[in-house]
Amino acid sequence: MAIATATQAASEDKELLISGSEAVAEALVLVDLDVVTAYPIRPYDTVMQAIAKKIANGQLVAEYIVAEGEHSQFEIVKHASTVGARVFCGSSGVGWMYAMECLVVTPPLRVPMVALVGNRALDDPGAFGVEHNDALVVRDLGWMLCWIDTSQEALDTTLIAYRVAEDRRIFLPLAISADGAFLTHSQAITLVPPKEKVDRFLPRYDRGDLLLHPDNPITVAPQANEDWVIEIRRQNDEAMKRAVGVIEEAYADFRRIFGRGPENPWFEEYMAEDADVILIGMGTISLPLKVAIRELRAKGKKVGLIRLRWFRPFPFERLAQALGRAKAIGVIDRDYSFGSPFHSGVVANEIRAAMYNADTRPPLLSFICGLGGREVMLEDVYKAVDMCYAAATAGKSDSKTHWLGVRE
Amino acid sequence: MAETTFTNATQVLEPFRGIKKVTIEEYFTSGHRTCQGCESALVMKLMVKAAGPRTIVLGSTGCMYVANTTYYTTPWVVPWMHTQLGSSGSAALGTAAGLKVLMRKGKMKAEPINVIAFCGDGGGADMGLGAISATMTHKEYNSLILLYDNESYANTDIQLSGMTPYGAHTTFSPPGKAKRIIHTRWKKNMAGMMAAGHPESRYVATVCASYAVEMMNKVRRALSIGGPTFIHSLDPCPKGWDYDPMLSHELGELAIETGIFPLYEVEDGVVKYYGKTKAIVEGRPRKPVREYLLKQGRFAHFTEEDLSYFQEKVDEQWEKWEIPGVVPFRKLDAAQAALNVK
Numbered sequence: 001m002a003i004a005t006a007t008q009a010a011s012e013d014k015e016l017l018i019s020g021s022e023a024v025a026e027a028l029v030l031v032d033l034d035v036v037t038a039y040p041i042r043p044y045d046t047v048m049q050a051i052a053k054k055i056a057n058g059q060l061v062a063e064y065i066v067a068e069g070e071h072s073q074f075e076i077v078k079h080a081s082t083v084g085a086r087v088f089c090g091s092s093g094v095g096w097m098y099a100m101e102c103l104v105v106t107p108p109l110r111v112p113m114v115a116l117v118g119n120r121a122l123d124d125p126g127a128f129g130v131e132h133n134d135a136l137v138v139r140d141l142g143w144m145l146c147w148i149d150t151s152q153e154a155l156d157t158t159l160i161a162y163r164v165a166e167d168r169r170i171f172l173p174l175a176i177s178a179d180g181a182f183l184t185h186s187q188a189i190t191l192v193p194p195k196e197k198v199d200r201f202l203p204r205y206d207r208g209d210l211l212l213h214p215d216n217p218i219t220v221a222p223q224a225n226e227d228w229v230i231e232i233r234r235q236n237d238e239a240m241k242r243a244v245g246v247i248e249e250a251y252a253d254f255r256r257i258f259g260r261g262p263e264n265p266w267f268e269e270y271m272a273e274d275a276d277v278i279l280i281g282m283g284t285i286s287l288p289l290k291v292a293i294r295e296l297r298a299k300g301k302k303v304g305l306i307r308l309r310w311f312r313p314f315p316f317e318r319l320a321q322a323l324g325r326a327k328a329i330g331v332i333d334r335d336y337s338f339g340s341p342f343h344s345g346v347v348a349n350e351i352r353a354a355m356y357n358a359d360t361r362p363p364l365l366s367f368i369c370g371l372g373g374r375e376v377m378l379e380d381v382y383k384a385v386d387m388c389y390a391a392a393t394a395g396k397s398d399s400k401t402h403w404l405g406v407r408e
Numbered sequence: 409m410a411e412t413t414f415t416n417a418t419q420v421l422e423p424f425r426g427i428k429k430v431t432i433e434e435y436f437t438s439g440h441r442t443c444q445g446c447e448s449a450l451v452m453k454l455m456v457k458a459a460g461p462r463t464i465v466l467g468s469t470g471c472m473y474v475a476n477t478t479y480y481t482t483p484w485v486v487p488w489m490h491t492q493l494g495s496s497g498s499a500a501l502g503t504a505a506g507l508k509v510l511m512r513k514g515k516m517k518a519e520p521i522n523v524i525a526f527c528g529d530g531g532g533a534d535m536g537l538g539a540i541s542a543t544m545t546h547k548e549y550n551s552l553i554l555l556y557d558n559e560s561y562a563n564t565d566i567q568l569s570g571m572t573p574y575g576a577h578t579t580f581s582p583p584g585k586a587k588r589i590i591h592t593r594w595k596k597n598m599a600g601m602m603a604a605g606h607p608e609s610r611y612v613a614t615v616c617a618s619y620a621v622e623m624m625n626k627v628r629r630a631l632s633i634g635g636p637t638f639i640h641s642l643d644p645c646p647k648g649w650d651y652d653p654m655l656s657h658e659l660g661e662l663a664i665e666t667g668i669f670p671l672y673e674v675e676d677g678v679v680k681y682y683g684k685t686k687a688i689v690e691g692r693p694r695k696p697v698r699e700y701l702l703k704q705g706r707f708a709h710f711t712e713e714d715l716s717y718f719q720e721k722v723d724e725q726w727e728k729w730e731i732p733g734v735v736p737f738r739k740l741d742a743a744q745a746a747l748n749v750k
Binding site for chain 1: 462477478479490494498505506507509516541542
């Protein structure tokens with residue numbers, strides 16, 4: 001089905017060989033971006049290089065500001081958004097951390113900023129490679145978070161991101177995570193739709209009664225203290241809950257207009273339908289996992305993959321449903337959460353929590369691998385799958401977290 | 409989207425010719441909760457009165473946010489938004505850029521809208537210095553950054569900032585038995601730094617609300633000239649400086665008459681002195697700094713030695729600086745130059 005719709009669309013779509021970052025930049029031209037701020041840090045900065053070129057060539061008319069640090073980078077677009085501009089920003093690793101104060105204030109201000117996080121290991125020691133801890137630090141703050149896997153998904157998700165974030169029912173910022181190097185710098189054939197289709201899909205950003213303008217002289221973010229803060233937190237919570245429906249609506253519309261895109265926005269299922277063991281991961285780790293799964297299937301082992309796209313809002317009900325039918329679950333984190341329950345990664349504990357009220361709770365094993373951009377080897381995956389089978393036979397989890405591919 | 413014919417024009421705000429010509433409309437009214445005698449609240453009122461109704465104000469964290477702008481009792485008649493402590497520069501830049509692009513692309517009715525971001529001395533001269541500096545180089549965006557300087561982090565209990573005068577008693581620099589002076593740094597020369605360090609900013613000025621019409625006219629000048637502009641306002645603070653609130657205006661006057669705080673503007677690179685400062689530059693004697701310092705409890709622990717040190721530093725700024733009160737460089741004297749040649 002995916003192949004059929006792609007062929008259908010091909011007549012109008014432009015085919016380009018581009019990286020994940022370049023695909024995001026293509027989408028930003030299509031959404032007629034207004035203000036963008038850049039600051040260099042690898043690997044996300046490739047998107048800013050691509051945008052700068054597009055502005056220089058006249059493909060995009062936007063204010064392009066090179067800030068003097070990530071804090072300013074995020075504050076500038078935050079303020080531009082409050083006067084009605086469609087904005088884009090992004091960062092990686094410790095750069096994202098440098099902007100932390102601004103990341104905190106953006107959701108309660110109901111600023112629908114879209115950002116690209118080129119996932120990168122946090123300092124120290126220095127490493128350019130991928131870890132998901134950078135983006136994950138905002139998981140509790142009202143940012144919508146998703147992880148992408150291909151250039152095509154980068155472009156499509158950027159279009160969807162503006163549609164969701166700028167929906168008046170939501171008005172929350174959204175960060176798209178792309179694995180550093182593996183996606184930000186890797187090229188693939190990508191379909192770029194015509195602008196006319198994008199205009200049908202994405203309405204203009206309308207800030208409405210929240211617009212900061214002399215015709216609408218409001219006071220934004222006064223000192224509220226205990227009189228009102230809990231109510232404001234509750235409003236954010238409600239917006240995040242509403243995001244579930246708005247995301248599903250957006251993906252359905254996307255499929256209708258562009259003729260591609262997943263039916264299930266929340267996660268990709270790869271041979272998971274009949275699987276005894278389901279592996280779970282986010283981002284480009286899907287590639288080695290899929291290769292391993294095909295090899296294992298050839299040997300008669302029924303293994304499948306769930307690649308999580310959306311982390312916030314977290315699709316806990318659908319996940320519990322999809323995972324309940326497996327005999328064992330293996331969660332592979334490309335992140336860490338030192339001192340957490342079972343000393344697991346972040347995703348494993350989110351899934352444990354999601355499964356707590358489920359009718360069937362298969363044994364869950366937790367793995368950490370690929371930190372700092374280390375390649376995930378097939379042998380590591382086979383080892384993890386073997387452990388999952390053992391847990392399935394035993395009928396219980398081992399309450400440990402297994403680090404794969406580490407020199408001990 | 410295609411670009412429209414957008415001019416990036418500013419509002420034309422002619423100076424008020426005397427106090428009786430000042431507009432009666434207020435855009436900062438009741439609702440604020442600042443202390444009795446708060447000069448900074450007056451600065452807010454005069455600033456936005458000078459700017460007029462087609463203005464957006466961004467306020468970074470500090471007294472003029474926390475004490476001044478409370479939910480349900482906002483004093484702001486014009487649109488107002490909070491920004492983070494170190495973000496006044498970014499707030500000005502982002503707001504100006506947002507307005508500009510929407511007008512350029514025909515998404516918003518084109519009209520000149522004033523953008524003013526204010527910051528305290530902590531937010532502006534300490535934490536937000538980098539962001540303000542960056543904004544001061546973006547000549548294509550019209551904005552004014554106003555630093556209201558009450559010489560401490562006055563909202564959080566009076567802690568010293570990079571703008572607190574030498575030796576002042578703050579909660580982070582209390583005089584004690586072993587050490588009389590904890591705060592040994594000399595205050596930053598903020599307006600001079602802004603003017604000297606950002607050659608494409610067309611307007612930098614210092615003001616004091618004790619001279620209200622002059623202050624408003626400098627705000628109007630900054631907004632009319634456009635590009636990034638900067639105004640530094642010295643604001644006596646009864647709570648932080650420890651004096652009777654009725655003396656706020658008098659202390660402002662004394663700061664200028666003693667030569668501690670000069671009133672000037674730098675427009676297109678040309679320095680122009682104002683009022684009593686002008687008289688000082690022309691040779692009129694300055695009042696001794698002790699007349700100013702000893703009226704304030706924060707200097708109550710000063711000995712004669714401290715007062716002399718303070719006086720010497722102020723003398724230096726008038727007698728030795730290349731541009732008195734503004735730029736602290738000195739020309740090499742002839743004897744020194746001869747030594748250097750060798």
